[in-house]
Amino acid sequence: MHSAPFSVEVSVTSLSQENEYISNLDPLKADQLIHKLPFLNQKKDTIELVLLLVDIMPSMNEIHTFDKYQANAAIRDIGFLLGSLKRHQVEPVNIIPELEDKMNLMGEKSGLPPRDTLLHYTVWNPTDFRRRTYTGTQDEQFLIESVVVAMEPLVRCIILLRNLHLTSLSSPEFKIICQEIVALFENVIEGIVIARRKVSPSYFANELRFYFDPIILNNREYLGPGAVEMPMFVFDHLLWSSDCQDEEYRIFKETYLPYIHPEMRNIYLEFENKSSMVSKVCRLADGQVEFNSIILDSLKSLSSCCRLLKSFRMPHKKIAEEAYAHTKKQDLTFTTNENTHRNHGSGGYSTDILTHILNLTNQKIDMLEICISNFQAPESGRNISRN
The missing domain is CATH 1.20.58.1320 (Methane Monooxygenase Hydroxylase; Chain G, domain 1)
Structure with missing residues (x-):
């Protein structure tokens, strides 16, 4: 052993x-x-x-x-x-x-x-x-590589976000951690770029994805490997969604929670039903009596993390939509129950869920931007502090 x-x-x-x-x-x-x-x-x-x-x-x-x-x-x-x-x-x-x-x-x-x-x-x-593959094709090799490139930087970002929750908004360290997250998250986006450029949407939709279909064990379905099992929703959870009341997104996250690394699962559960980073800093900033340039820098740095998340969501959504568009073209020729099922991902979700998550993300980003605008507005009445 x-x-x-x-x-x-x-x-x-x-x-x-x-x-x-x-x-x-x-x-x-x-x-x-x-x-x-x-x-x-x-x-x-x-x-x-x-x-x-x-x-x-x-x-x-x-x-x-x-x-x-x-x-x-x-x-x-x-x-x-x-x-x-x-x-x-x-x-x-x-x-x-x-x-x-x-x-x-x-x-x-x-x-x-x-x-x-x-x-x-x-x-x-x-x-x-x-390396193990189903098809031996370059498309599949690049599909695997796109996740390998993104996974470790994403895990690093999650651990840094966890540390950020323990860091004072008025500490210069807050901005430093945010900058580290932004730098690492660029590599997560690089994974999406590889998938977009190197994996044919048609080949993925009409060949590769069928290898990831659910199987039956214990009289229930177990989902196959899929990009949705990236712990991106854990990153979301710590950044903006741990206190999100949207039931559809909550069910979505809990569907995939068993399929992520146990350590990532533990971090998710650690912050369940607690304030997200965005909610926490907005509450702290709104209660700040004095204007503090360090706090403003912290808020803007967190905003950079949020904007980068948005720049990940858009191409991810585009890739999924292109793949399913090819699936639907095939289904016009072969209309079967199986193909109808495959208009959805292995977890039973269509690309509509990605639009929904993007909308929820944007709502929280907007909340942070309003908080920043209010914090630095002259009419806020805050006294100036240079500490």
């Missing part, structure tokens, strides 16, 4: 080390076998896919010896076969009933659902010649 090579504390370093550690593991000895997948998927050879899944599937005794890192590496490799079978309209558990107990045990060890997630598909996926 492998031992953990790092502290379990929430830190970027530990999570980055975890990504590398899991991606290097091959507990099912699947490195060579898994590279058959693109060929088998091209042939739609479900019999060989089932045989390959049976071949790499560990016994219950083996699973009991796994630590959480080995369990996640095993789920990763099994997940590629589950997604492949489901893409070819085979429900895996109907063919291999013992799959359920084994996936449940590995899921329990991993602290994640009993199937693969975006983490398994991207940051826990080996690099170079060991």
